[in-house]
Amino acid sequence: xxxxxxxxxxxxxxxxxxxxxxxxxxxxxxxxxxxxxxxxxxxxxxxxxxxxxxxxxxxxxxxxxxxxxxxxxxxxxxxxxxxxxxxxxxxxxxxxxxxxxxxxxxxxxxxxxxxxxxxxxxxxxxxxxxxxxxxxxxxxxxxxxxxxxxxxxxxxxxxxxxxxxxxxxxxxxxxxxxxxxxxxxxxxxxxxxxxxxxxxxxxxxxxxxxxxxxxxxxxxxxxxxxxxxxxxxxxxxxxxxxxxxxxxxxxxxxxxxxxxxxxxxxxxxxxxxxxxxxxxxxxxxxxxxxxxxxxxxxxxxxxxxxxxxxxxxxxxxxxxxxxxxxxxxxxxxxxxxxxxxxxxxxxxxxxxxxxxxxxxxxxxxxxxxxxxxxxxxxxxxxxxxxxxxxxxxxxxxxxxxxxxxxxxxxxxxxxxxxxxxxxxxxxxxxxxxxxxxxxxxxxxxxxxxxxxxxxxxxxxxxxxxxxxxxxxxxxxxxxxxxxxxxxxxxxxxxxxxxxxxxxxxxxxxxxxxxxxxxxxxxxxxxxxxxxxxxxxxxxxxxxxxxxxxxxxxxxxxxxxxxxxxxxxxxxxxxxxxxxxxxxxxxxxxxxxxxxxxxxxxx
Amino acid sequence: xxxxxxxxxxxxxxxxxxxxxxxxxxxxxxxxxxxxxxxxxxxxxxxxxxxxxxxxxxxxxxxxxxxxxxxxxxxxxxxxxxxxxxxxxxxxxxxxxxxxxxxxxxxxxxxxxxxxxxxxxxxxxxxxxxxxxxxxxxxxxxxxxxxxxxxxxxxxxxxxxxxxxxxxxxxxxxxxxxxxxxxxxxxxxxxxxxxxxxxxxxxxxxxxxxxxxxxxxxxxxxxxxxxxxxxxxxxxxxxxxxxxxxxxxxxxxxxxxxxxxxxxxxxxxxxxxxxxxxxxxxxxxxxxxxxxxxxxxxxxxxxxxxxxxxxxxxxxxxxxxxxxxxxxxxxxxxxxxxxxxxxxxxxxxxxxxxxxxxxxxxxxxxxxxxxxxxxxx
Numbered sequence: 001x002x003x004x005x006x007x008x009x010x011x012x013x014x015x016x017x018x019x020x021x022x023x024x025x026x027x028x029x030x031x032x033x034x035x036x037x038x039x040x041x042x043x044x045x046x047x048x049x050x051x052x053x054x055x056x057x058x059x060x061x062x063x064x065x066x067x068x069x070x071x072x073x074x075x076x077x078x079x080x081x082x083x084x085x086x087x088x089x090x091x092x093x094x095x096x097x098x099x100x101x102x103x104x105x106x107x108x109x110x111x112x113x114x115x116x117x118x119x120x121x122x123x124x125x126x127x128x129x130x131x132x133x134x135x136x137x138x139x140x141x142x143x144x145x146x147x148x149x150x151x152x153x154x155x156x157x158x159x160x161x162x163x164x165x166x167x168x169x170x171x172x173x174x175x176x177x178x179x180x181x182x183x184x185x186x187x188x189x190x191x192x193x194x195x196x197x198x199x200x201x202x203x204x205x206x207x208x209x210x211x212x213x214x215x216x217x218x219x220x221x222x223x224x225x226x227x228x229x230x231x232x233x234x235x236x237x238x239x240x241x242x243x244x245x246x247x248x249x250x251x252x253x254x255x256x257x258x259x260x261x262x263x264x265x266x267x268x269x270x271x272x273x274x275x276x277x278x279x280x281x282x283x284x285x286x287x288x289x290x291x292x293x294x295x296x297x298x299x300x301x302x303x304x305x306x307x308x309x310x311x312x313x314x315x316x317x318x319x320x321x322x323x324x325x326x327x328x329x330x331x332x333x334x335x336x337x338x339x340x341x342x343x344x345x346x347x348x349x350x351x352x353x354x355x356x357x358x359x360x361x362x363x364x365x366x367x368x369x370x371x372x373x374x375x376x377x378x379x380x381x382x383x384x385x386x387x388x389x390x391x392x393x394x395x396x397x398x399x400x401x402x403x404x405x406x407x408x409x410x411x412x413x414x415x416x417x418x419x420x421x422x423x424x425x426x427x428x429x430x431x432x433x434x435x436x437x438x439x440x441x442x443x444x445x446x447x448x449x450x451x452x453x454x455x456x457x458x459x460x461x462x463x464x465x466x467x468x469x470x471x472x473x474x475x476x477x478x479x480x481x482x483x484x485x486x487x488x489x490x491x492x493x494x495x496x497x498x499x500x501x502x503x504x505x506x507x508x509x510x511x512x513x514x515x516x517x518x519x520x521x522x523x524x525x526x527x528x529x530x531x532x533x534x535x536x537x538x539x540x541x542x543x544x545x546x547x548x549x550x551x552x553x554x555x556x557x558x559x560x561x562x563x564x565x566x567x568x569x570x571x572x573x574x575x576x577x578x579x580x581x582x583x584x585x586x587x588x589x590x591x592x593x594x595x596x597x598x599x600x601x602x
Numbered sequence: 603x604x605x606x607x608x609x610x611x612x613x614x615x616x617x618x619x620x621x622x623x624x625x626x627x628x629x630x631x632x633x634x635x636x637x638x639x640x641x642x643x644x645x646x647x648x649x650x651x652x653x654x655x656x657x658x659x660x661x662x663x664x665x666x667x668x669x670x671x672x673x674x675x676x677x678x679x680x681x682x683x684x685x686x687x688x689x690x691x692x693x694x695x696x697x698x699x700x701x702x703x704x705x706x707x708x709x710x711x712x713x714x715x716x717x718x719x720x721x722x723x724x725x726x727x728x729x730x731x732x733x734x735x736x737x738x739x740x741x742x743x744x745x746x747x748x749x750x751x752x753x754x755x756x757x758x759x760x761x762x763x764x765x766x767x768x769x770x771x772x773x774x775x776x777x778x779x780x781x782x783x784x785x786x787x788x789x790x791x792x793x794x795x796x797x798x799x800x801x802x803x804x805x806x807x808x809x810x811x812x813x814x815x816x817x818x819x820x821x822x823x824x825x826x827x828x829x830x831x832x833x834x835x836x837x838x839x840x841x842x843x844x845x846x847x848x849x850x851x852x853x854x855x856x857x858x859x860x861x862x863x864x865x866x867x868x869x870x871x872x873x874x875x876x877x878x879x880x881x882x883x884x885x886x887x888x889x890x891x892x893x894x895x896x897x898x899x900x901x902x903x904x905x906x907x908x909x910x911x912x913x914x915x916x917x918x919x920x921x922x923x924x925x926x927x928x929x930x931x932x933x934x935x936x937x938x939x940x941x942x943x944x945x946x947x948x949x950x951x952x953x954x955x956x957x958x959x960x961x962x963x964x965x966x967x968x969x970x971x972x973x974x975x976x977x978x979x
Contacts, residue, residue, distance in 0.1 A: 530969045531949055551949075554814040554821075555972040558790045558839060560917060561662075562608050562854050563624075563868040566875050566900065569910050569978065576975045587945040 005078050008188040010259045012080040012217065013130075014098060016121035017107035022137045025169040026107060027081060031248065033175050034067035034079065063203070064215055064261050066245040071183045079182065080217075080261035082202070090349065091476050092295055096202040096277045098128035099293060100217035100261065103186030105178070106134045106157075110144045114152045120474040122157060123415060131186050134159045135178060140168040189219075189259030196287040197221035197229070199256070199264070199280040204271040206326035210241075212268035216280060217261045219291060224255040228283040229266060232290040233275060237283050238266035271328040297329040298479060299347025300408075301458045302391040303354060304335060304372035304501060305361070306343030308583070308592065312367055313342045319365035320344060323357065330357060335392060339501045339585050340370060345392055348374075351458060370583055370592045372501045373599045376455045379406040379482050394500035396489045399540050405505075406482035408454040411436075413476045418444040420469040427468050431456035432507060451480065455505070459599050490515050490544075492522070492598070493536040497586050501595055516545040518598045525594040528552045533588055604657030604688045606853045609640065609677065610864030611666040612882050615700065619734035619803075620761075622795035624866035624880050625664035636865070636882050637673055639889040641680050643863050648684035654861065656681070657688040658850035660695075661715075667697040671706045675713030682714065692717055692849045694757075699737040699745035707752035717755040717848075719788070720746055725778040726771045729764045732809075734799065739778075746782045755846060757786035762820040764792050765809040772820050776827040785846040789824045790839050791817055818968055825963060836919045838967045855918045857911045873907065875900050904931045905979050913974040917967075921953075921960030935977065942976055 017023040067079040084097045098104070104125040108114055125132055134157070136149050150161040165181050167174035191198075203215035216223075223229065227240045244252040245262040256262045268274050275297060279290035307316045320332050330353075332346040348354040354374060361367055380388045381404040382397055390396060412433075416424050425435065428450050436449040452461075457477065465473045488511050492502035502522075506514045515537030522535045526549065533549040557568050582589040613633055614625045628636075648654055659681060666674060674695065681687070694717040695710060707718065724730050725739040737745075749756050758779055762772055779787060794801050794811060803809040812820075825835060833841040837855060840848065853860060862869035866880035876899035879885045888895045902910065908931030915922035928935045936943070936957070943959065946952035951966045952959055952973070961967050 530951055530972045531945060552814075552969060552972060553818045554791075554968045556791070556838060556968050556970045558793050560854070560914065561851060562606075562860055562862060562870070563610075563866065563877065565854065565868070565870070565910060565914065566877070569906070569913055572913065572971060572975050573909075573978050575971070576978055584941075587942055 005076070007191075007193070007257070007259045009075060009077045010080065010189050011077055011103065011182050011186045012082065012101050012189060012259070012261055013103040013105060013182065013186055014082045014084050014101050014125075015105045015107055016084070016118075016125050018109070018112065018115040018118045018121075021107050021109040021112060021115075021118070022169050023107055026105075026135070026137060026167065027083070029167075029169045029172060029175050030079070030081065030179070031065065031067060033172075033179060034069050064246055065248040066261065067247070069179055069183070072180055073183070077183055078260075079179075082261065090353070093203070093276055094124060095128065095293065096200065098124060098130065099291075100200055100202040101128065101130055102189055103131040103133065103182070104128075105182075106132050108134065108136050108149055108153065110136050110138045110146055110149050111141050113149050114156055115471070119156065119472060120415075123474060132159075133178075133181050133185055134164040136164050136166050137169055139166050139173060140171050191218070191220045191258040193220075193222060193258045195220040195258075196285045197223055197227075197280065197282040198287045198291055199223055200291050201231075201274050201276055201278045201280060203276060204274045204328060206271050210265050212265075212271045212274050212325075214264045214266070214268070214274040214280065215261075216256070216264050218256050218258050220258055220287065221282065222255050222257040223264060223280065223282075225252075229264075229280050230283045230286060231274065232279040232281055232287070233294055233296075236273065238268060238273070240264060240266045270325045272324075275328055295478075298349075299329065299331055300350055300454060300479075301354060301374040301376060302345055302347050303374040304337060304340065304343050304392065305332075305346050305358065306337065306340040306370045306372075306501075306583075308368040308370055310341045315365060316344070316361070316367055316369070319361050319367060320346075323361060323364075327357070329353065337372075337394065337501045339499045339590075340372070340583060343370075347391070350462075351460075370595055372595045373504060374458060375505065376408050376458060378408075378487070378505060380404075381406070393489055393503040393505045396503075396505070399489070404484050405487045406484045407487060407505075409451055409480050409483045410454050410457065410477040411480040412450045412452050412457065414448040414450065414465065414473055415441070415445060415475075416448065416469050416473040418446055420473060421446055421448065423468040424448055424465065424473060427461070427464055428452060431461060452477070453483075453485070453507075454479070488539050490518070491538045492518060493534075493538060493543075494522075494526075494585055494588050494590070495531070495534050496536075498538075499585055499590075502598060504598065511539055512544045515539070519545045519547040521597045522594055523547050523549060525597045526588070526590055529588060530555075531587060604655040604686075604691070606658040606660065606850050606858070606860035607654075607656050607681065607685070608850075608860060608862045608864075608867055608869075609644070609659070609661045609666075609681075610862070610867040610878075611640075611661060611663040611668065612636075612865045612880075613668045614663065614665045615668065615698070616734070616736050619732070619799040620792060620795065621734075622798050623664070626882070628882065632882060632886075633668070635886045637669065637677070639886040640864050641677055642889050643895060644677065644680045645684060647861060647863055648681065653684065653686045655688065656685045656691060656861075658692040658694070658853065659687075660850040662694075662696050664696075665698045665701055666695050667701040667706070667710075671709035671713060674710060674715070678714050690716070692755075694719055694848070694850060696721065697745075697749070699742040702745050702748065704748040704751060707748055711752045716753070717757065718749050718753045719757040719759065719786075720749050721759045722746060722779065723759060723761045724764065725775040726767075729767060729771070732764060732766065733761065743778070743782070746784070750782060750784070755786070756784045757788060757848065758782065758784040759788045759790065761790050761792050762824060763812050763817045765804070765811055767812065767820070769819065769823065772823060773827075776824060780827065780831045786840070786842040786848060787828060787833060788840050789821075789828075791821065821968060822964070834919075835963050838917050838970060852918070855914045857907075857914050873902055875902065905933070907931065908933070908935070909978040912977045916959070916961055916970060916974055916977075919960065919963070921958045923958050925957035939976065946973070 015023050063083045065081050069077045082097050084094045134153050153159040165178045198220040199216040199218045201214045205213045207213055225240050225242055230237050242252050242265045243256045244250050277294040281287040324330050329349045332344045335345040336342050375393055377389050377391045380390055382401050383403050414424050432453050434451040439447040462475055486508040487505050488508045490504050490506050490511050491498050519535050519537050528549050530552050532551045535547050536543050537545040560568050582591050612625050613628050693715050695715045696719045698721045722742045727738045794804055828841040835841050836847045859871050865882045865885035867878045869876050876896045878895045879897045908927050911927050912922045924935045952961050
């Protein structure tokens with residue numbers, strides 16, 4: 001026995017579930033049964049710790065909590081409960097969190113049954129080789145027969161009815177049985193105490209006072225305060241200040257031994273120093289190799305973020321500096337736009353990540369932001385033989401100077417029930433997908449392997465895929481290099497002036513259609529003004545689509561006498577306030593949504 | 603130079619369907635009580651150690667002529683006794699056709715009122731009914747003829763943009779109004795205000811509001827008819843024979859100070875805008891108990907004052923003197939808005955001359971809100 005507890009008394013698991021099936025409530029109930037947290041400090045849903053996550057119902061940052069459970073066999077067990085996010089933008093983070101577990105609770109709501117996301121998450125858990133305990137929850141809803149769900153679990157996944165645990169997180173029924181099942185079924189961590197240290201970073205967080213905090217699972221060896229450690233992806237050395245566990249608040253410990261889950265603070269100044277998926281080892285007695293599966297955090301989509309009001313540039317810069325400390329996948333650099341002024345080009349994992357960052361910046365720093373339509377990075381070869389990686393369509397060289405354009409390609413794996421194969425293939429073909437092969441899995445599931453242009457999937461491919469398969473498909477993708485393609489820049493002109501922030505890059509064959517669609521979208525989002533507004537799409541000097549807004553004919557308040565003056569001024573001021581989120585482009589007022597709206601497909 | 607005095611009479615025979623002003627149908631006792639309260643407040647307001655020099659008086663409503671000529675004469679007498687009236691002062695009274703006859707109008711004239719503003723609104727019986735007016739076109743014509751006889755300075759109010767109105771019926775109203783030879787005409791576009799019966803009729807689909815284009819066409823039609831008849835347009839909705847512009851209202855648009863008396867009346871003094879208690883009963887109670895009748899007040903800073911000055915001045919044909927207003931608020935408005943001013947000139951929405959920005963009657967006036975918003979903070 002090397003830690004406070006024998007290695008065989010540790011159980012590490014996460015809960016996988018469809019959204020709203022009661023994951024957080026079950027977590028709370030487990031916490032309560034293990035007496036780690038008094039009801040007094042208990043906020044609902046302990047594991048989700050940001051308002052934004054609550055509102056969106058998504059867990060953005062994985063979180064881990066350590067509990068103690070006195071089992072019926074008279075022994076005390078340590079439970080590590082690891083929480084996971086649930087969106088394709090964060091697939092990699094989910095895979096690292098699951099890799100840190102030995103088991104998973106597959107939670108199914110008795111009133112809903114097995115749903116698409118249940119299947120998708122189950123698949124992720126199986127991929128991570130986890131021991132799975134099916135849990136049928138909300139059995140207090142007696143109008144729904146448990147048998148139906150048990151049959152589904154048997155049909156879909158082959159679970160015998162008797163292995164499922166029946167619970168009501170609401171009343172507490174079945175929780176004790178569940179905890180016993182965890183002790184019984186989930187294997188204790190493997191790994192050797194005397195082997196060189198290998199700890200997997202499965203999440204990281206930034207603390208204003210203490211710097212970056214790594215969430216780790218120790219796979220081999222141990223880690224203590226004052227150890228000198230090395231992150232294996234880049235060989236950086238750090239001195240450990242503190243190690244500890246979340247119970248659920250941070251509790252320092254002398255050592256984290258093999259199989260334990262906790263945190264490491266080691267003078268890492270920002271989360272970029274402790275990358276998710278990286279392996280921590282000892283600087284003196286290094287492991288031979290890192291744990292498998294590490295990926296460099298990679299920005300997939302880029303957009304410009306500008307303050308609505310130019311005077312807020314400094315506030316935005318400050319906000320980005322602070323925010324990036326806590327988000328290793330996020331990057332930014334200053335850029336300027338003729339239409340939008342001074343701002344930043346920012347890189348994100350995907351569109352959801354982009355929305356979340358924008359929302360957090362606006363909320364936490366009281367900013368009002370304009371986001372331009374997201375773009376991928378293009379590799380442009382110019383006639384002089386130079387290669388440029390360009391993240392902003394506005395920065396494309398003149399057509400005459402371009403020798404070739406390459407765009408990023410991804411390898412995408414789509415898992416879907418067999419009956420949706422046709423829909424998935426149609427969708428992927430429409431998005432210029434290159435079908436590679438189809439693989440049959442057990443049951444009626446197949447995996448479609450595609451090569452797809454990243455630009456075609458970053459925007460709404462995932463959503464389209466979900467709706468084409470009634471939610472049953474899952475998507476995973478990774479970058480697979482660049483590929484030359486016939487691409488053109490589509491410029492948007494408002495009253496004859498090119499608006500740099502509205503430019504997009506398009507596959508040439510789609511360009512005219514995109515141009516027309518953008519003109520329509522802009523006409524819808526830009527309100528009528530006192531001048532005629534002409535909106536045009538052009539490829540080079542050729543206008544491919546055009547639309548116009550007739551000028552506003554009438555906008556006047558009748559009767560303005562003594563008693564009306566204050567009221568009317570205030571009314572106009574309020575209306576003006578409503579227009580604050582507009583950007584003045586020439587003499588035309590363009591609302592914020594216009595910049596994003598050009599992406600929506602018809 | 604003197605100050606304007608506004609006196610509000612918040613009562614009507616019945617409430618029109620489009621009306622969202624401070625007016626109500628009230629029983630005789632409240633009307634009596636209110637008459638006394640207004641007299642009392644006038645005395646207090648004007649009876650200070652240094653009398654105000656008053657250059658314009660305006661009795662508005664509601665329907666001031668719901669009171670007898672003697673009642674109105676009584677209130678005017680209080681004003682004359684306690685303030686110093688300019689010579690000549692402009693003393694206006696609003697009236698509705700079914701509350702006046704030639705004798706009453708003569709009596710008002712004799713009491714010292716020298717300008718009458720009569721609410722004709724339309725000469726189409728169907729439209730008058732739709733608006734919820736209690737008079738028909740015949741009554742309005744008779745009242746206007748009587749008023750013409752009694753007053754040297756007569757103004758008529760009309761409304762356009764009424765659902766169902768056609769170019770032809772509007773033209774008939776315009777011709778009928780011009781034939782009455784008023785000195786001044788106010789032509790208001792109908793606004794369908796929230797919480798009015800008309801709004802409910804539109805919301806329920808019972809009435810179809812006119813399009814902005816039709817509205818604009820009617821506006822142009824009125825401008826042409828009045829110009830041809832020798833009236834000059836001096837504000838978005840106001841036309842006058844030369845020399846007959848309403849001095850009282852012009853002082854509002856010049857953002858000058860004024861006094862307000864009566865329920866819901868506004869005042870603007872020393873950079874402070876205040877509004878009296880709106881409910882007539884509450885107002886009477888406050889006067890009776892010797893309390894302040896002011897319900898709310900706002901001290902404007904230089905920037906907001908400049909915004910109001912521009913907003914108001916742009917309503918007039920005289921326009922906004924940006925150089926003078928810039929000096930007052932310490933901002934260079936001309937430089938700040940150079941782009942939009944240039945674009946408006948190019949589009950014929952505004953003219954700019956000698957530092958003065960004017961909206962054009964053809965295109966600019968109807969876009970007043972859109973332009974004013976750009977200049978507000």
